[in-house]
Amino acid sequence: MLTREQKESMLDQVLEIMTAIAYDEPVERVPAPNESKPEKVKMLTIKECTELIEGLSEHTVRKLVAQNKLKYIRTGEGVRGKILINKADLMKYFQNCA
Template sequence: MKRNKQEIIDQILDLLTELVEDEPAEKQEKAQPMEMLTIKECTEAVKGLSEHTVRKLVTQGKVHYIRTGEGKCGKILISKKSLLDYLNGAA
């Protein structure tokens, strides 16, 4: 009986150790900041892309973006990853 308890405790410790060792890798993935670009920076990052096209992608909801400030006066920041993923998928 005592041996059985010790085996269970050892198994639990092994599982906890695996869990703790896996955690930093997951946190590193989550900790990477998202790179955001202005509309002009999008056109500089992708040759041949116009500001008009970027604005259309935003209004059509095809790329992830945020608007800083209030209303239409706020600056639009587009996720670089989202933009590149969309353009690679559309090609």
């Protein structure tokens, strides 16, 4: 439930946006009071994954990718494209395995 001050603050923000739109002024996005900044995404190559986790081999990382146990993106075209894995997803996977 929002407090009266929060409601008034939101109403003021909406009025500012509507005024800016009416006069074709640029609108600056204002984060909500409880909204935090999004975390930066860190993508790792297969080799970087093996350097991050001791005992992990490139072969194992490739198998996990092939089995869709790790989310990944492939840069470039075709099967020769570099595989990138989200660091947070990699760490989460191995924390769940322990």
